[in-house]
Amino acid sequence: MQSQQSELTQRKNLINTLYEQIYLLKHGKFGASSERYVDEHPQGRLFDEADLSTETQAEIEAADESITIPEHQRKKRGRKPLPKDLPRLEVIHDLADGDKQCACGCQLTCIGDERTEQLEIIPAKMQVLVHVQKKYACKGCEETIKTADKPKQPIPKSIAAPGLLAHVLTQKYQYHLPLYRQEMMFQGIGVDIPRATLSLWVIRCSELLQPLVNLLEDEILSYDIAYADESTVQVLKEPDKPAQSKSYMWCFGGGPPDRFSVVYHYHPSRTHQKAIDFFEGYRGYLHCDGYQAYDKVKKENSEDITLVGCWYHARRKFVEAEKVSKKPGLAKYIIKEIQHLAKVEKAIQAEQLKPEAAKRYRIEKALPTIKKIKLKLDDHHDKVSSQSKLGQAMTYTLNQWPKLLTYLDDGRLEISNNRMERAIKPFAVGRKNWLFANSVAGAKAGAIIYSLIETCKAHSINPYDWLRHALTELPSCETVAQFEGLLPFNFKDQKK
Known part of the structure; x- marks a missing residue:
């Protein structure tokens, strides 16, 4: 009987593990990619990593304790003004001469104007820089010739000016535009630059x-x-x-x-x-x-x-565990506790606390929450299958525990x-x-x-x-x- 029970337990753990993997694969392909926590299944799912009977809704709600952030006047949202450093081109709209006559017979006088701004774009265009080096000679002795220097170029003897090179680099590495697409774009404006040349420039x-x-x-x-x-x-x-x-x-x-x-x-x-x-x-x-x-x-x-x-790295593992759980449990509790730690950091930033003050604030506001997390993990670690997502999240967090505490030692350090x-x-x-x-x-x-x-x-x-x-x-x-x-x-x- 004991052997059969052990085999059944192993099979149950394997089924749960496979279910979790299938669910996460489907969620990764079809679900939202945001890590924002949403309690999307209050009614539960078929499988769960463990029945944590000691977990109560009161504990979960207590984990969501608020942190006071200084009051501020909320600004009315509206359209942002267009950047002042952009060049302005005025397009004048005037009345026709015949419309400048009043019905009473008097001539209308301009008393002002109404201004509205629109964004316009000028498509990229190439221009050729022609470097003209002046040459001078002595007509007296007819021996001395001097030529004005040309600035040293990033790539000697290349047709690429610094601006073009900067454009190619930012298009590829800032805006993720592969070189073959840049080659096509240059062809579209009448310039043929093979991708092999672009690659060499890079x-x-x-x-x-x-x-x-x-x-x-x-x-x-x-x-x-x-x-x-x-x-x-x-x-x-x-x-x-x-x-x-x-x-x-x-x-x-x-x-x-x-x-x-x-x-x-x-x-x-x-x-x-x-x-x-x-x-x-x-x-x-x-x-x-x-x-x-x-x-x-x-x-x-x-x-x-x-x-x-990194507390947020640990949090992600509990988010994965929560996604495959059938009801609010330990995973949700830990997530909410870590959210509380994040609120502490937000308050520190809002107050613009100096490092020593930030350290004291963390000890006061964050350390009690961290102790609660540790107690909960220690209490349930042996009750959860190590193969389950929750078990993996707990093991990872406990193994990282000394490192997770380090940010409390110095107010300059970050929680993640x-x-x-x-x-x-x-x-x-x-x-x-x-x-x-x-x-x-x-x-x-x-x-x-x-x-x-x-x-x-x-x-x-x-x-x-x-x-x-x-x-x-x-x-x-x-x-x-x-x-x-x-x-x-x-x-x-x-x-x-």
Whole structure:
């Protein structure tokens, strides 16, 4: 009997696990992609990971305790005014001469006008820059000839001016437009630029921009708070690897708040060596998810690195578990408790608390909630199948627990790794458009350009404006100070 009961339990767990996988696959294909929590099945579903009889509705409602956010005057929503820096072209609408006569016989006098604004667009067009270098000669001795210098170009002997190169780079890496589509667009305006040429331009520009990425790396490692994440990329022509295999794009961030930098690194595998090499000698906090590579980073760096876990990453696992549960239970309870932690962070931001004040506020408002989560997980961990989504979520959270507590130690730290996930998201979106990198050189070039574009965005700098400026000035740079002056956050200061 005991053997039969054990076999039935195993089969039940397997059925539940398979059901969860099927439901999540269907939800991923046909459901909403937003992570916003919605209680979409109050009546329950057929299967559940466990019958948590100790869970009560009162506990769930208590988890939704409110956090007071300072009052503010809500502004009336309306149409935003059009940017003042856009050029204005006035289109005058006047009465016909015959309509300027009043019925009484007097001539009408203009007393003012009514103005409305519309947005108009001028389609992209090419123009040819003709560099004219004046030549001078001495008519006396007829020996001296001088020719005016032409500015050094980003790509010597190329037809591409800095503005065109910046356009190609931003179209591909900011707006995710593959080179073959850009080739078609150029043909549409009467210019034939083969994609092979465009690809060569991208690689040459990346080589020119590489020193700036090196400086961004120095900025990240100079500060005691850093971030890390990674994503996959397919490279067709990679030595000793089949075309369908996956490589990885690592994303690191950090630096002082006013010099925050983002750096991408291509690597042929997800092995931890890339992260270890990057953070060699680093001392400070590292925001990350639960990937074991970051534990290796900490171990290899003589424990000088303190890992900061991501509460929102843990939350996602409970959201998945809640999606396949038949009734409100532990998953919903944990989700609501983590939402409470998020409200604490929102209040800190609204009050613009300094680091020490933020730390005290977290200890007062967030720590009691965290203790409740820990008690609940400890109480139910052994009652739930480790193969179920809920069991996996609980195991992940408990394994990450010391890291999840770290953000309480310093008011500068963040509750999640969302900052780096936002930085790597454009790469994931772009990958859906261009699908793969053709070569290792192309993947490395993409890493360099993504690094600079995302750093621009972190400082509200227009990537095209910055790239055009940088590609114009870089050929003449010789000293470290000149290169540093071209970094995005310094460009922001120059514009002021």
